[in-house]
Amino acid sequence: MQFLSRLWAMIVKEALQLRRDRLTFGMMFGIPIMQLVLFGFAINADPKALPAAMLSSDHTAITRSLISAIVNTGYFQVIREAASEREADELLQRGEVQFVITVPGGFTRKLIRREQAQIAVEADATDPATTGPAIAAVAQAVTQTLARELSGSLAQYRPGPSPVDVVLHRRYNPESITRYNIVPGLLGIILTMTMVMMTALAVTREYERGTMENLLAMPVRPIEVMAGKIAPYIIIGAVQVAVVLAAARLLFDVPFAGSIALFGIATLLFITVNLAIGFTFSTIARNQLQAMQMSFFFLMPSILLSGFAFPFRGMPGWAQVIGEILPATHFLRIVRGLMLKAAELNQVAGELAVLALMLILVSTVAVARYRVTLD
Amino acid sequence: MxxxxxxxxxxxxxxxxxxxxxxxxxxxxxxxxxxxxxxxxxxxxxxxxxxxxxxxxxxxxxxxxxxxxxxxxxxxxxxxxxxxxxxxxxxxxxxxxxxxxxxxxxxxxxxxxxxxxxxxxxxxxxxxxxxxxxxxxxxxxxxxxxxxxxxxxxxxxxxxxxxxxxxxxxxxxxxxxxxxxxxxxxxxxxxxxxxxxxxxxxxxxxxxxxxxxxxxxxxxxIRQSGLFAMVATGAGADRLAPMLRDAPGITAAAAFGATLHVCSPDREALMRAIDPLRRDGLQWDEAAPTLEDVFIHLMGQAQDNAMAA
The missing domain is CATH 3.40.50.300 (P-loop containing nucleotide triphosphate hydrolases)
Structure with a gap:
């Protein structure tokens, strides 16, 4: 009872202060929406309608049909018919187009003679992430068109295994929509950012404003201060998650395949871990600036090594080890599993256990480090 | 107790x-x-x-x-x-x-x-x-x-x-x-x-x-301090403080309005210090030391102790 009433005192106080700090309050809802819109709209790892030039020296029905199939993939927007190889080169050089698609002379003839026919796609590969999917799309378009065009009486001319057959097989997200992947990751990053920082600041602020001495002179225990400071932010975090999910649904049609209840548990656990980390930081930092710096120091690897920015399996071993220590990594796996793959409890139980373990460890450190005296 | x-x-x-x-x-x-x-x-x-x-x-x-x-x-x-x-x-x-x-x-x-x-x-x-x-x-x-x-x-x-x-x-x-x-x-x-x-x-x-x-x-x-104090009144009394402040044995000399307040733990030293300043138009009276005198004295003493240590 004692615990509850003092805890309540802390919670009411924190909530009131939070409400008064309009800027911070606004930021906590502004940041997730801004990030979602930025990552969702502005940053797209699978861009379409890239400018391309066409250089065709073989004017037949088959080539025309091939060209229109390539355009129909949506990855290319043919903005220019180049007259010569030189002109095409220059367009590419100047960056006016990102691709030059060349159909060499005698393409159709070679095809009919069942010789190795070629379509050349020159790509401006300064940003390899942009060109990769487009090149893959070309190969597919070519195969499909040939199969369609060379049918009926022309079937005898159909080439054997296609010379440029690229098998592209994507599961869970067949259209490779980046936002499906980004939104769950973004949840983890937004929560890491705001939750760690908010608690780290909430405690150091007390020291900086001189209110901690007064607080310590009163009979309140470390666990009460910690829990009281954390509780209002759990609600804030939950609202942030709701906002991001709703926006993801409304703006980007991101599906949610799995169990909402599991998602709720995982999110609550993750939020609390982050808050406890922030609280621990605040016991180390001497002022708000230091608390802020520590939060960013923690945020960086969470963005880069959690599997949010780069595919986790593509990272070198040491980076994966660091990634495993970060709560964001485990949260990302759970949420991606739940949202996109409709994962069951037993499939995410391991990751949930890791988060729970982290919570116990970090809270222990936080309470042990929190001083009841000014020593 | x-x-x-x-x-x-x-x-x-x-x-x-x-x-x-x-x-x-x-x-x-x-x-x-x-x-x-x-x-x-x-x-x-x-x-x-x-x-x-x-x-x-x-x-x-x-x-x-x-x-x-x-x-x-x-x-x-x-x-x-x-x-x-x-x-x-x-x-x-x-x-x-x-x-x-x-x-x-x-x-x-x-x-x-x-x-x-x-x-x-x-x-x-x-x-x-x-x-x-x-x-x-x-x-x-x-x-x-x-x-x-x-x-x-x-x-x-x-x-x-x-x-x-x-x-x-x-x-x-x-x-x-x-x-x-x-x-x-x-x-x-x-x-x-x-x-x-x-x-x-x-x-x-x-x-x-x-x-x-x-x-x-x-x-x-105040009593335990063992301080003695003298107060000077009269024309120009308040301007004498700088002359007395560093005199041997003097704890403090300070102007209070138009009067001068001087104190020392040593009565003899105090009299010696003000002797040259006894002149017409200036009246010297013995007074009780103030709490402030005592604190300045104690502070000086503590400083001496700290130096000696």
Missing amino acids: IADPAIDVKGLVKVYGTRTVVDHVDLTIATGRVCGFLGPNGSGKTTTLRMICGLLTPDGGTGRCLGHDIIAERDAVKRQAGYMTQRFGLYEDLTIRENLDFVGRLYRLNNLRGRVDQSLERLGLATRQHQLTGSLSGGWKQRLALAACVLHEPKLLLLDEPTAGVDPKARRAFWDEIHALAAQGITVLVSTHYMDEAERCHEIAYIAYGKLMARGTTEEV
Whole structure:
């Protein structure tokens, strides 16, 4: 009872202060929406309608049909018919187009003679992430068109295994929509950012404003201060998650395949871990600036090594080890599993256990480090 | 020997790095007394107060506060004592009422609403209770901080320079409040730099360089000092201070309005020093040393001790 009433005192106080700090309050809802819109709209790892030039020296029905199939993939927007190889080169050089698609002379003839026919796609590969999917799309378009065009009486001319057959097989997200992947990751990053920082600041602020001495002179225990400071932010975090999910649904049609209840548990656990980390930081930092710096120091690897920015399996071993220590990594796996793959409890139980373990460890450190005296 | 003292600490020591901030301080205060805690800046007043109320762990010494051990029973001390920090310790982004509510809840007070109402009424802040605390003037902030300190009806108040930077009227109101509390049987230990405040205390304790230098009522402290003082009146008396200040054996020489006040622990030295200045139009009278004289003298003594050590 004692615990509850003092805890309540802390919670009411924190909530009131939070409400008064309009800027911070606004930021906590502004940041997730801004990030979602930025990552969702502005940053797209699978861009379409890239400018391309066409250089065709073989004017037949088959080539025309091939060209229109390539355009129909949506990855290319043919903005220019180049007259010569030189002109095409220059367009590419100047960056006016990102691709030059060349159909060499005698393409159709070679095809009919069942010789190795070629379509050349020159790509401006300064940003390899942009060109990769487009090149893959070309190969597919070519195969499909040939199969369609060379049918009926022309079937005898159909080439054997296609010379440029690229098998592209994507599961869970067949259209490779980046936002499906980004939104769950973004949840983890937004929560890491705001939750760690908010608690780290909430405690150091007390020291900086001189209110901690007064607080310590009163009979309140470390666990009460910690829990009281954390509780209002759990609600804030939950609202942030709701906002991001709703926006993801409304703006980007991101599906949610799995169990909402599991998602709720995982999110609550993750939020609390982050808050406890922030609280621990605040016991180390001497002022708000230091608390802020520590939060960013923690945020960086969470963005880069959690599997949010780069595919986790593509990272070198040491980076994966660091990634495993970060709560964001485990949260990302759970949420991606739940949202996109409709994962069951037993499939995410391991990751949930890791988060729970982290919570116990970090809270222990936080309470042990929190001083009841000014020593 | 005082029976059942509110504060009874012995040999308190606090060391920061190589600096001994509080050096074997003994302090006993009887229940219901208002004790002024004086000393120059950085003399260890705040550190001593913090050790008594359980905010700092002493590096040496023992003590009891309201009958509880100041180290082992820290929580019990915190529940029954009220400590007012030097820097305003309430939340400026909460309203006046919200601050009192918060403090009341931490002490788990029953009838919280009624108590806070009463406190606001007594403060005269009932009409401004929903105003943000940050908008209050310095004097009001101090009175609010005091009200927050006594909300849980403590038996002991530790006040750390509660009236620093507060105007005389607000200071007067503050001290009236302190005496009203003392009349209810509350013990008060209050640190201050103001001589007039020292004189409003039942007794004083003077600390310099971490050492307790004097203890007792104002009269006792002055008497124990063994100081002698002379006052000069007449034309140009107030301009003589610089000539006497560095004379051998002189503790202090200072102008007060048109008069000059000189003191020394050595009567002979004092007479020798003023002899050349006995002239027509200038009248010298023996006077009682003031509390300020005593403090300046004690400070010099403590400095000498510190140098010698």
